[in-house]
Amino acid sequence: MKGIVFTEFLDLVEDKFGIEMVDTIINSSNLKSEGVYTSVGTYEFSEMLQLLTHLSENTNISIDDLLQVYAEHFFSVIKRSYSGVLEMYSDPIEMLASIENHIHVEVRKIYPDAELPTFQVLEKTPKRLVLIYKSSRSMHAFGLGLMNKTFEHFNESATIEFEKLNDVATEVKFIINKN
Ligand code: HEM
Numbered sequence: 001m002k003g004i005v006f007t008e009f010l011d012l013v014e015d016k017f018g019i020e021m022v023d024t025i026i027n028s029s030n031l032k033s034e035g036v037y038t039s040v041g042t043y044e045f046s047e048m049l050q051l052l053t054h055l056s057e058n059t060n061i062s063i064d065d066l067l068q069v070y071a072e073h074f075f076s077v078i079k080r081s082y083s084g085v086l087e088m089y090s091d092p093i094e095m096l097a098s099i100e101n102h103i104h105v106e107v108r109k110i111y112p113d114a115e116l117p118t119f120q121v122l123e124k125t126p127k128r129l130v131l132i133y134k135s136s137r138s139m140h141a142f143g144l145g146l147m148n149k150t151f152e153h154f155n156e157s158a159t160i161e162f163e164k165l166n167d168v169a170t171e172v173k174f175i176i177n178k179n
Contacts (some may be wrong), residue, residue: 001048001137003041004077004109009048012073013055032160041115045137051144064141071145073074075153082106088104088155092151093129093178097121122173129176132165135154140172146174 014022029050033043056063079086081121085106087105089095095103101118107114117135124130144160151158157179165171 001043001045001113002039002113003043004039004052004081005036005074006033006037007039008074008077009051009070011037012070017055017059021055021058024058025051028054029124035064039112047117056088067139067141068145068148070148071142073144075146075149075176079153085155091152092154092156093124093173093176094128095150095154096147096176097124097129119143127178129174131176133172133173136168136170140169140174143172147174151178 002092006107009021013025029035029047031047031050033041037043044112052066055061055066059066085103086095088102089098096119100121104114104116107116115134115135115137117137117139118133121135122130122132133143140162144162147160159177159179161175161176163173165173
């Protein structure tokens, strides 16, 4: 997992819960990196999972809720750092339908070792999009946060439902209907 995902996460934890919480979750985890991240580095996903698990235990907020809020923050990072990619779109459905064939393709050019999910388009009309998310990292809640912010970015809104296709949520169906 890319360092930018860790640095932005710890910044948000500090912002919302204070620097003591950052120390607590780092100290209660067993981290090869010792909790020192640079935005261009690459670190094991298990480190993020430990940080999230300990944050969840200390705040009583579920990992999925934490991931969704984190993704909403991460969208502002995307806006700041990858505005060129966003500017190629004028419609949220078009943008979300292009994650697999364009957006994450561009991400991989910048970070060849990025660990990205796949998003298969099952159905697409101007008002509706059905996607299948697949990733061994089970971060569909991160996807949900980014999807909500994508609609907000274009001053639109949508009803987004999802259905876990297996227990571990490595495959999740998203049903997105523009309001
Ligand atoms: C992961 C970039 C748009 C869904 C990531 C990562 C980066 C990234 C850097 C982390 C990869 C790693 O740590 O190895 C971007 C950029 C975008 C964009 C620059 C737009 C310009 C989106 C959108 C979605 C999305 C719109 C909406 C669903 C995800 C998910 C992950 C991810 C769910 C977590 C990894 C996983 O589930 O396996 N993206 N992304 N991304 N992205 Fe994107």
